[in-house]
Amino acid sequence: MSVEENTVSGEPVAPGWWRQILASQRREVRRVIAEVLAMRGLMPLLMKTRNGGYWSEAERSELLSHLRRLSHLSPYLLFLLLPGSALLLPLYAWWLDRRRLRR
Numbered sequence: 001m002s003v004e005e006n007t008v009s010g011e012p013v014a015p016g017w018w019r020q021i022l023a024s025q026r027r028e029v030r031r032v033i034a035e036v037l038a039m040r041g042l043m044p045l046l047m048k049t050r051n052g053g054y055w056s057e058a059e060r061s062e063l064l065s066h067l068r069r070l071s072h073l074s075p076y077l078l079f080l081l082l083p084g085s086a087l088l089l090p091l092y093a094w095w096l097d098r099r100r101l102r103r
Contacts, residue, residue, distance in 0.1 A: 020094075021090045021093070021094055022090070024097045027093070027097075032073065035073050039070065041066075042063075042066045045062065045066070075096075
């Protein structure tokens with residue numbers, strides 16, 4: 001394996017496969033962050049019945065959409081709890097990307 005050099009600055013450039021893994025990881029990180037930010041109002045909504053309130057139909061549908069969003073993130077969250085998962089995260093992002101391409 002040789003490291004390519006940038007012809008302009010002469011600095012080493014990572015191999016193509018490594019750049020692809022990093023790009024895939026960045027894309028998945030952006031996706032997870034976007035999903036977490038979209039669930040911003042989940043906790044107050046969940047605590048409403050605990051505090052003596054009742055959910056309206058609109059709040060029930062919002063709660064259901066939050067729970068669906070959370071269920072799509074569960075493979076990421078489960079994988080992050082496993083030992084050594086931080087080291088395997090780029091491999092996991094690549095696998096998820098390959099799975100998406102087959103559909």
